[in-house]
Amino acid sequence: MEIYGCSVTDYSDRYEERLNLYKDKFEDRDESIFLxxxxxxxxDFHNVLVSIFNCFIKNNDYxxxxxxxxxxxxxxxxxxxxNDVFKELFQIGPPLLDANKxxxxxxxxxxxxxxxxxxxxxxxxxxxxxxxxxxxxILKYLNNKKLRLQKPRTPESEEEYKGSITTKETKxxxxxxxxxxxxxxxxxxxxxxxxxxxxINTEGAFIKLxxxxxxxxxxxxxxxGFYREVSKHYKDLDKPEIxxxxxxxxxxxxxxxxxxxxxxxxxxxxxxx
Numbered sequence: 001m002e003i004y005g006c007s008v009t010d011y012s013d014r015y016e017e018r019l020n021l022y023k024d025k026f027e028d029r030d031e032s033i034f035l036x037x038x039x040x041x042x043x044d045f046h047n048v049l050v051s052i053f054n055c056f057i058k059n060n061d062y063x064x065x066x067x068x069x070x071x072x073x074x075x076x077x078x079x080x081x082x083n084d085v086f087k088e089l090f091q092i093g094p095p096l097l098d099a100n101k102x103x104x105x106x107x108x109x110x111x112x113x114x115x116x117x118x119x120x121x122x123x124x125x126x127x128x129x130x131x132x133x134x135x136x137x138i139l140k141y142l143n144n145k146k147l148r149l150q151k152p153r154t155p156e157s158e159e160e161y162k163g164s165i166t167t168k169e170t171k172x173x174x175x176x177x178x179x180x181x182x183x184x185x186x187x188x189x190x191x192x193x194x195x196x197x198x199x200i201n202t203e204g205a206f207i208k209l210x211x212x213x214x215x216x217x218x219x220x221x222x223x224x225g226f227y228r229e230v231s232k233h234y235k236d237l238d239k240p241e242i243x244x245x246x247x248x249x250x251x252x253x254x255x256x257x258x259x260x261x262x263x264x265x266x267x268x269x270x271x272x273x
Contacts, residue, residue: 008137015145027196029214035146036213039139045085046135048077053128062121089127178258183218184229185247186258192237193268198230206231240273 022034055071065071079086191197199210208227215226236242243251252269259265 007134008141011138012141026199027194032146032149032217033210033213035142035149036216037210039142039146040209040213042135042139042142045082046132046139048074048082049128049132049135052078053125053132056121056125056128062118065121085131089124089131178219180215180219180221180225181229181233181247182254182258183215184226185233185243185251186255187214187218187226188230188234188237189255189269190259190265193265198234206234243273 019031019034051074055068059065059068199207201207211227211230212223215223219226256266
């Protein structure tokens with residue numbers, strides 16, 4: 001994940017640009033899915049920063065810190081997933097991951113060098129702490145965006161009020177009673193009708209976090225079942241006999257109900273299945 005700015009101001013200034021780039025790249029996804037994805041990534045980023053900061057607190061000494069296996073694990077996670085931040089925090093100053101340089105023994109270091117390590121330890125610890133505060137604010141910003149997106153639109157005319165019941169509080173949508181496999185199949189068929197594919201990385205594997213985020217929107221559940229069903233049935237779309245075996249001979253009727261009898265999709269299904 002690439003972090004754009006480490007303050008909520010920097011992030012909010014780039015939000016619309018990031019959203020538009022995402023929607024241009026993935027035509028089948030909307031802002032709600034983008035927000036789910038951003039919140040998952042920033043929560044992970046925030047959590048690894050907290051874990052690293054806790055290692056600073058626990059060890060309270062540079063030489064103890066770099067010999068702490070937990071710290072090394074967290075640092076590797078930061079480098080592998082947020083390399084731009086890793087470089088900013090840890091590649092300026094004493095080496096942390098270079099096994100060829102022996103900086104783990106305080107007795108081998110001159111006094112003036114030791115003062116440098118103390119400064120670096122305290123300075124880096126403060127920078128990590130500041131990032132934790134910033135990511136917490138960004139997560140709050142994203143959550144507020146999500147709440148506003150879920151807020152129902154105010155009716156523009158009296159006709160829109162007729163037959164409706166209004167309440168003071170807006171409750172989140174209830175989980176769908178339709179099993180995840182049906183939502184997954186409907187999603188796959190809709191993508192295929194548009195000539196699109198599910199989120200796939202450069203190695204050809206499904207991007208689990210992205211699919212789970214889409215699944216949460218479509219099913220109201222955690223999205224794990226949706227991800228599994230998409231993975232399971234992705235290659236079955238060109239095999240009607242397998243679809244019949246997995247979903248029953250009347251599966252097309254159920255899918256069309258999920259699409260509210262969408263005419264374009266009905267014609268696509270009738271033509272290809």
